[in-house]
Amino acid sequence: MEMNYRKWQANDIFSGNSWLGPNQVLITTDQGLVVDIKDEKEAGDGITQLTGFLCPGFINAHCHLELSHMKGMIPIHTGLTEFILQIVQLRKSDEEFIYQSIAAAEKQMWESGIVAVGDICNNELSIQQKKNGRLRYHNFIEISGVPAFLAQNRIQAGIELVNKFKDELSLPNTALPASTIVPHAPYSVSAELFDLINQETAEQLLSIHNQETIEENELFQTGTGAFMEMFQQLNIDASSFQPSGTTSLQKWIPYFNKQQSLLLVHNVVTNTDDLIFLNQQQSIGKSCYLCLCPNANLYISNSLPNLPALLPYSHALVIGTDSLASNHQLSVWEEIKVLKKHYPTIPTSTLLQWATINGAHALNMQHQLGSFEKGKVPGLVLLEGMENKEDLVHSSSRRII
Ligand SMILES: [Zn+2]
Known part of the structure; x- marks a missing residue:
């Protein structure tokens, strides 16, 4: 031939x-x-x-393909807790409309240069599209549960969904598990559920929404604020939540001690002390990456990550689009453009590194992708x-x- x-x-x-x-x-x-x-x-x-x-093709390290039907539905600048309340409502939608929206969103990712995606999954709705194999995915099967008594049920449901993804999307050419169970966020996962996730994910790749807003740190420092109000509005029993007096990162990181690799998403209010704390954790496995989703941060809370604090960790930075619920498009290049607009002194070559080789390493795809x-x-x-x-x-x- x-x-x-x-x-x-x-x-x-x-x-x-x-x-x-x-x-x-x-x-x-x-x-x-x-x-x-x-x-x-x-x-x-x-x-x-x-x-x-x-x-080289872009790595979109953080997306929620299954939320693509929410494009344009949630107003900008609602703040995170109001945004979450609206997401909960909008998940109930016509399935055919959801499938069509997923297909259109994936097509847009392909056309704008994305080759692989770290995709958050709460259900099976994205499996059908992913079977076509146009983009490569690491599926992060996301679970949550604030009351301690839910932990056992939620981990079981996560295991079932992860097995479903593995059965339906097994890749012939890779031995690596491309679907893993992950916690949603520090504020939505009980200590009991964190422990169960830790047991279940030795040496695996984990993702978590980390320090997306100032209110998240407030919850952990004082046990008050917008998140407590959100739990009330959603009828969630948060009485077992114990404030730690620390930032959220310094509370949740120690739950993991089985050499997991970590992908921390958003990091809008992550400070220098948090980053030093992160660096000192011996229990963390091979890698720890920090994902930036600037267009989503601007959309939801008109904020941006503190790039000057994060730049010393440039080797660990990657880029994500988040979902069409909080973005006008799914394009890693548009994320690079908005970072360049707000931080013009960062060289384009540095931003491209985050979007290509760093992202490939973060998703364990560096042997095929990223350079x-x-x-x-x-x-x-x-x-x-x-x-x-x-x-x-x-x-x-x-x-x-
Ligand atoms: Zn997200």
């Missing part, structure tokens, strides 16, 4: 780690398997010249409409392979 090679040259190529320079040529198969990177003098004929900048290295099939994305590498205002992203 004859192999067809494709040769790509652009204004510059971002490898996943750095810019390679305008004279480099990326050589792939038709399917996008990376064969080589050569200087243009040695690359021969038949080079496709692209206007724009080429980079242009021989043997990977990372996807090819063209960044267009950029005056130069640091001016992203009028830019857009488009999937080539």
Whole structure:
């Protein structure tokens, strides 16, 4: 069988780690398997010249595909607790409409350059779409329960759903479990349920919504505030909740002591002390990544993560879109653009690292995705409409392979 090679040259190529320079040529198969990177003098004929900048496919480290039907339904700037109350209401919807919305959302992710997704799942609704295999998923089967007595039932339900995902979406080429049970958030999971999740997830990859708003820290520090009001409105018995006097992160991290890898999502009010605390945890496994979802933070509470505090941990930062309930689109490039707008001194190459190689490591997909290295099939994305590498205002992203 004859192999067809494709040769790509652009204004510059971002490898996943750095810019390679305008004279480099990326050589792939038709399917996008990376064969080589050569200087243009040695690359021969038949080079496709692209206007724009080429980079590997994006990793969307945090999404909720099953909420795609909520696009445009929740007003902006409600604050997190009001947002959660509305999500609970809107989950009940016509199933056919939910399936169509999921398909459209996944198509938009593909077209904007996303190749893999860390997807939060509370039900089976996204399985049908995922069977098509267009994007790669790590499914985070999310469970919650504030009253202690619910813990046993909730972990059982989580195990059943995780098994369903594994049965329906088993990948022939990977031995890694791509579906794991995870806690929803520090405020919605009892100490008893955290313990059960810890027992169930030794050496696995966990995700959690972490410190999304100032009210979350307030709940743990004083036992008061918007979350207590939300529990009342939802008729949730929170009498067993004990304030720790610490930030939420410093309370929940020690529940995990079985070498789990962690993906902390949002981190809007995560401070330097929290990050030092995180770094000191010997019980945490191979990796700990911090996911930024800036458009969702702006949508829900008109806030952004404290990037100056997080930048020393740049090697651990990744990017997510969150769901269409709190975003106008599912595009990692649009998240990069909004970060660049608010933090213009961060180099585009750093933001691209977060979106490509860092994300691939965070989801345990670095052997296939995240960079242009021989043997990977990372996807090819063209960044267009950029005056130069640091001016992203009028830019857009488009999937080539
Ligand atoms: Zn989320």
